[in-house]
Amino acid sequence: MKDSKDIVKELIQWYKENARDLPWRRTKNPYHIWLSEIMLQQTRVEAVKPYFQRFLQTCPTIEALANTEEDTLLKLWEGLGYYSRVRNLQKAAKTVVDEYGGALPQDYHALRKLKGIGPYTAGAIASIAFSLPYAAVDGNVLRVMSRLTADERDITLASTKGAWEEELSSMMPTGDEGNFTQGLMELGATVCLPNGNPKCEICPVRKYCQAYRKNAVLQFPVKSPKKERTKEYLSVFFLVHRKKIALQKRDGKGLLSGLWQLPNCNQEKALPVALSEWGILSGNIKDMKAQKHIFTHIEWHMSCYFVEVENENKDFLWLSKETVENEYALPSAFKKIWQEGCSLLED
DNA sequence: AATCCGGGGTC
DNA sequence: GACCCAGGATT
The missing domain is CATH 3.90.79.10 (Nucleoside Triphosphate Pyrophosphohydrolase)
Structure with a gap:
C-alpha cells in the first residue's frame, strides 16, 4: 500500500496523544482485554462500560468465569444482547482452564480455536495483549481503510475483509502492535465516522486519504444493501x-x-x-x-x-x-x- | 455465501 | 424510518 509506513507512524502518534481513557485500556491483563473485546462486538463503548467492571467483580479470573452458574452470567449480560457471546465466553474459559492452565494461549491460531473468538477478536487479543503481528479488522477498520485507499471493493464480502487482514498484518509495526490496532479502531470510532459526519478536518491521516483527495469520502465504504426485517x-x-x-x-x-x-x-x-x-x-x-x-x-x-x-x-x-x-x-x-x-x- | 443472533445511538 | 455498529457461529 502506498505511503503505508508513514500512515502507520502518523496514526500511532495520533493514537498515543488522543486515545480515550477506557477501563480496558488501563490494563494489560489478557483476560480483561479478551472480555472487553467480546463485549464490544457489535456494541458501543458507552454501552459496555457499566457491564465490564461489574462482570469482573463477579468473575475476577478466567477460572472464576469457568465456574460461574450460567444464569448468573446471563444476568450479568442482561440488556447487552447477543447472549451467545457470554455462553461461548464461558465455554472458552473452561477450555483455557483445562488445556492452558487458566491463562490465554499467546498464539493467534490457538486463540482462534476458542469458542467466540473469530478473526477480529483473535487479532485484537494477539496484538493488544501479546504484541503479536495480527491485525484486527472490524467495521471501523474497513471503513477507514476503504476511504484511505478509495477502495471500491464491497466491504460486506468475506474476501475484502480477508484481504485487509493480510495487508494490515503485514503493515504491523514491531513494538506498537496494540497501538496500531487500537489506533485504527479509535480513528473509525471518533474521526472517520460513518454516514454524514466524518471529521476530516481533524483527521491525522487526511493528507494520505484518497477518498478525501477525490472529495468523495461519503461514497466510501462500498457495501451491498442488507436484507429487510x-x-x-x-x-x-x-x-x-x-x-x-x-x-x-x-x-x-x-x-x-x-x-x-x-x-x-x-x-x-x-x-x-x-x-x-x-x-x-x-x-x-x-x-x-x-x-x-x-x-x-x-x-x-x-x-x-x-x-x-x-x-x-x-x-x-x-x-x-x-x-x-x-x-x-x-x-x-x-x-x-x-x-x-x-x-x-x-x- | 447466506442466515441467525440484541440493542442502542444518530440523523 | 434508515443507517450504523469494537463479529461469530451455523448451515
Missing part, C-alpha cells in the same frame, strides 16, 4: 396473582435462548384461549400500551395486557418484582412492558 405480531401478558408475576423461560435454542420472558403468544390466538391453554383462570384484562421492538432481522409488534388471574399454573414461575429484578435476565424487548406492569401493580 420480517415482522412478528405478539400478544404479551403481565399476569399477576397475589402480587406474584408470571415469568417463562425461553427455549434453549434460537432468539433470546434461555432468557426469561413475559408469557406471550401469536396475536392470531384469542386471549381467553391462550390463557385457558396455559391453565389460567382468566380474570380482569386491562389493555396496556402497545410496544415495538426491533432486532437485527425481526420486528416484534406487541399488544400487551395486564391480567389479574385467579390461579398460578405450574408452567410459569410466579415471582415477586424484586426477585425478578435481582435474579432473572429479562431481555430489553420486555422492559417497557415490565415497567408499566409493575407500576399498575402498585395501584
Whole structure:
C-alpha cells in the first residue's frame, strides 16, 4: 500500500496523544482485554462500560468465569444482547482452564480455536495483549481503510475483509502492535465516522486519504444493501396473582435462548384461549400500551395486557418484582412492558 | 455465501 | 424510518 509506513507512524502518534481513557485500556491483563473485546462486538463503548467492571467483580479470573452458574452470567449480560457471546465466553474459559492452565494461549491460531473468538477478536487479543503481528479488522477498520485507499471493493464480502487482514498484518509495526490496532479502531470510532459526519478536518491521516483527495469520502465504504426485517405480531401478558408475576423461560435454542420472558403468544390466538391453554383462570384484562421492538432481522409488534388471574399454573414461575429484578435476565424487548406492569401493580 | 443472533445511538 | 455498529457461529 502506498505511503503505508508513514500512515502507520502518523496514526500511532495520533493514537498515543488522543486515545480515550477506557477501563480496558488501563490494563494489560489478557483476560480483561479478551472480555472487553467480546463485549464490544457489535456494541458501543458507552454501552459496555457499566457491564465490564461489574462482570469482573463477579468473575475476577478466567477460572472464576469457568465456574460461574450460567444464569448468573446471563444476568450479568442482561440488556447487552447477543447472549451467545457470554455462553461461548464461558465455554472458552473452561477450555483455557483445562488445556492452558487458566491463562490465554499467546498464539493467534490457538486463540482462534476458542469458542467466540473469530478473526477480529483473535487479532485484537494477539496484538493488544501479546504484541503479536495480527491485525484486527472490524467495521471501523474497513471503513477507514476503504476511504484511505478509495477502495471500491464491497466491504460486506468475506474476501475484502480477508484481504485487509493480510495487508494490515503485514503493515504491523514491531513494538506498537496494540497501538496500531487500537489506533485504527479509535480513528473509525471518533474521526472517520460513518454516514454524514466524518471529521476530516481533524483527521491525522487526511493528507494520505484518497477518498478525501477525490472529495468523495461519503461514497466510501462500498457495501451491498442488507436484507429487510420480517415482522412478528405478539400478544404479551403481565399476569399477576397475589402480587406474584408470571415469568417463562425461553427455549434453549434460537432468539433470546434461555432468557426469561413475559408469557406471550401469536396475536392470531384469542386471549381467553391462550390463557385457558396455559391453565389460567382468566380474570380482569386491562389493555396496556402497545410496544415495538426491533432486532437485527425481526420486528416484534406487541399488544400487551395486564391480567389479574385467579390461579398460578405450574408452567410459569410466579415471582415477586424484586426477585425478578435481582435474579432473572429479562431481555430489553420486555422492559417497557415490565415497567408499566409493575407500576399498575402498585395501584 | 447466506442466515441467525440484541440493542442502542444518530440523523 | 434508515443507517450504523469494537463479529461469530451455523448451515
